[in-house]
Amino acid sequence: MKKDNFSLNKLMQNNKFIFILAILISFSIWIYSGLGATNDTNVTLSNIPIQIELSDEARDNGLQIFSGSEQTASVTVTGNRAVLGSVNESDVTVTAAANSINSSGNYSLPVSATKTNPSANFQITSAVAPSTISVVVDYFRESTYQIQDNHIVYKVADGYYGVTSLSSKSVVISGPQTEISKIDKVYAVADINGTLTESVETDAELVLYDKNNNKLSTELFTMDVKTVKATVTVMPEKTVEVKPTFVNKPNGLEITEDMISIEPSSILLAGPAEVLDNTTSVNLEPIDFSTLKAEKKTFPTLGIDIPTDCKNLSNSTSAKVTLDLSGLSTKSFTVDNFSVDGLSKEYNAEVTQKSISVTIIGPKDEIDSLSASDIKAVIDTSNSKGITGSVQMPVTFKFDVAKSCWAYGDYKANLTISEK
Incomplete structure (x- = not known):
C-alpha cells in the first residue's frame, strides 16, 4: 500500500486545525501578558x-x-x-x-x-x-488711592476746551504690605486720537507709579477696578465782560468809567453752547452802598459768579474793584419824619424816638438842595415775628428828591409794638 505524503496546504485548509491553532495562540498571548504584568x-x-x-x-x-x-x-x-x-x-x-x-x-x-x-x-x-520653589510672604494691606486723570491724552480744536472726568475717582488696592507701600500715584491712562470738537468716552487703564515715577507691576495686587471710563467733555469758549453789582445804590447815580476799575475786566468761559449763547457778562459779588463814603475805596477780592455748567478758564475766582466816589459831597441831617413798614395788621406800633441823625452822600448840587423835610425814616418791622414791647428795628431812608444820594451807615430806631 502506498503511503500519502504530509501536505501543509491541506492542513491549513482543515477547519478543525485552524480552530485549535487560534486557541493555542490566544492562550499564549494571555500567558505572556500575565507574566509581563508582574514586572x-x-x-x-x-x-x-x-x-x-x-x-x-x-x-x-x-x-x-x-x-x-x-x-x-x-x-x-x-x-x-x-x-x-x-x-x-x-x-x-x-x-x-x-x-x-x-x-x-x-x-x-x-x-x-x-x-x-x-x-x-x-x-x-x-x-x-x-526641587525648590520661590514664594513671597508678607502682611496683608489694603489702601484707597485717588485716581489722577492727567494721563488722558487728547487734543481739542481751537476755540474749544476739554475737561476730563472719570467713572471712578478712587481705587481700592490690596496685597503685600511691602509692595503696597511703594505706590505713590495711580493714573488713568488713555490716548485719544484726532482733534476733538465734541465730547468722547474711552476706557482708561489704571497704572501705578512709585515716588520716582517708576511704573509698578500689579501682579501681586488685587484692585477693585482695573479700568475706568474716561469722559472728555468738549465745550466751546467765550470771552465775557466782568460787571459790578450793587445793593442800596440810588437809582439816579451813574457809575462812569472814570469812577470804577475792575481787574480782570473780562474772563474766558467754557460751557455748553446754549448757555454761552445767552451769556455776555458775569456779575461780581455785590457792593453795599450803605457802607460807602465819599472817598476812593478798593475791594481786593470780590467773587465772580460763574453760570451753571460753565468753567472759568482764566482761573480768576475773584476780581479787584476800585470805586472812586471822592468827587461826591457829604452832609448830615436830623430827620423827624418816621413811618413803619412790614408790621402785621394784628399789631400797633408807636415810634418812641423823636428824631434820628443820618449822613447823606451824593452829588454836590443834590446835597445842597436837600433838606431834612425831604427825608423819610422808614422803620422795617418785617422781622419782628410777633415781638411786643419796646424794641429797636432797622431804619432805611427814602428821598422825594436827590435821586443820586444815599444814606451812609447802619441805623436803628426805637418803637413800641403792642397787640390790637
Missing part, C-alpha cells in the same frame, strides 16, 4: 499641585503667601504595571516646607513628595521637579 514599570506624574502651609502662628500674626502658591510639580513612580494603570496625580502629595517662616520676605522652599495613601502599592523613585 515593575515607571510612570511620570505631572501637574501635581504644590501644597504650602504656613504655621498657625504665622497666619495668626497676619502673614500670607502672595506669590508662588499655585505652582505644580512632577515625580516618577515605580510599581506593578497593572497597579500603575490606575495611579494619577491625586495619589501623590507634594509639599513645600514653610513652617519655619515667621516674617515677611522672599523665600526659597524645598519641595518633597509622599504617597497620599502610605499603603499604596507603588514607590516614588525620583526627586520632585522642581
Whole structure:
C-alpha cells in the first residue's frame, strides 16, 4: 500500500486545525501578558499641585503667601504595571516646607513628595521637579488711592476746551504690605486720537507709579477696578465782560468809567453752547452802598459768579474793584419824619424816638438842595415775628428828591409794638 505524503496546504485548509491553532495562540498571548504584568514599570506624574502651609502662628500674626502658591510639580513612580494603570496625580502629595517662616520676605522652599495613601502599592523613585520653589510672604494691606486723570491724552480744536472726568475717582488696592507701600500715584491712562470738537468716552487703564515715577507691576495686587471710563467733555469758549453789582445804590447815580476799575475786566468761559449763547457778562459779588463814603475805596477780592455748567478758564475766582466816589459831597441831617413798614395788621406800633441823625452822600448840587423835610425814616418791622414791647428795628431812608444820594451807615430806631 502506498503511503500519502504530509501536505501543509491541506492542513491549513482543515477547519478543525485552524480552530485549535487560534486557541493555542490566544492562550499564549494571555500567558505572556500575565507574566509581563508582574514586572515593575515607571510612570511620570505631572501637574501635581504644590501644597504650602504656613504655621498657625504665622497666619495668626497676619502673614500670607502672595506669590508662588499655585505652582505644580512632577515625580516618577515605580510599581506593578497593572497597579500603575490606575495611579494619577491625586495619589501623590507634594509639599513645600514653610513652617519655619515667621516674617515677611522672599523665600526659597524645598519641595518633597509622599504617597497620599502610605499603603499604596507603588514607590516614588525620583526627586520632585522642581526641587525648590520661590514664594513671597508678607502682611496683608489694603489702601484707597485717588485716581489722577492727567494721563488722558487728547487734543481739542481751537476755540474749544476739554475737561476730563472719570467713572471712578478712587481705587481700592490690596496685597503685600511691602509692595503696597511703594505706590505713590495711580493714573488713568488713555490716548485719544484726532482733534476733538465734541465730547468722547474711552476706557482708561489704571497704572501705578512709585515716588520716582517708576511704573509698578500689579501682579501681586488685587484692585477693585482695573479700568475706568474716561469722559472728555468738549465745550466751546467765550470771552465775557466782568460787571459790578450793587445793593442800596440810588437809582439816579451813574457809575462812569472814570469812577470804577475792575481787574480782570473780562474772563474766558467754557460751557455748553446754549448757555454761552445767552451769556455776555458775569456779575461780581455785590457792593453795599450803605457802607460807602465819599472817598476812593478798593475791594481786593470780590467773587465772580460763574453760570451753571460753565468753567472759568482764566482761573480768576475773584476780581479787584476800585470805586472812586471822592468827587461826591457829604452832609448830615436830623430827620423827624418816621413811618413803619412790614408790621402785621394784628399789631400797633408807636415810634418812641423823636428824631434820628443820618449822613447823606451824593452829588454836590443834590446835597445842597436837600433838606431834612425831604427825608423819610422808614422803620422795617418785617422781622419782628410777633415781638411786643419796646424794641429797636432797622431804619432805611427814602428821598422825594436827590435821586443820586444815599444814606451812609447802619441805623436803628426805637418803637413800641403792642397787640390790637
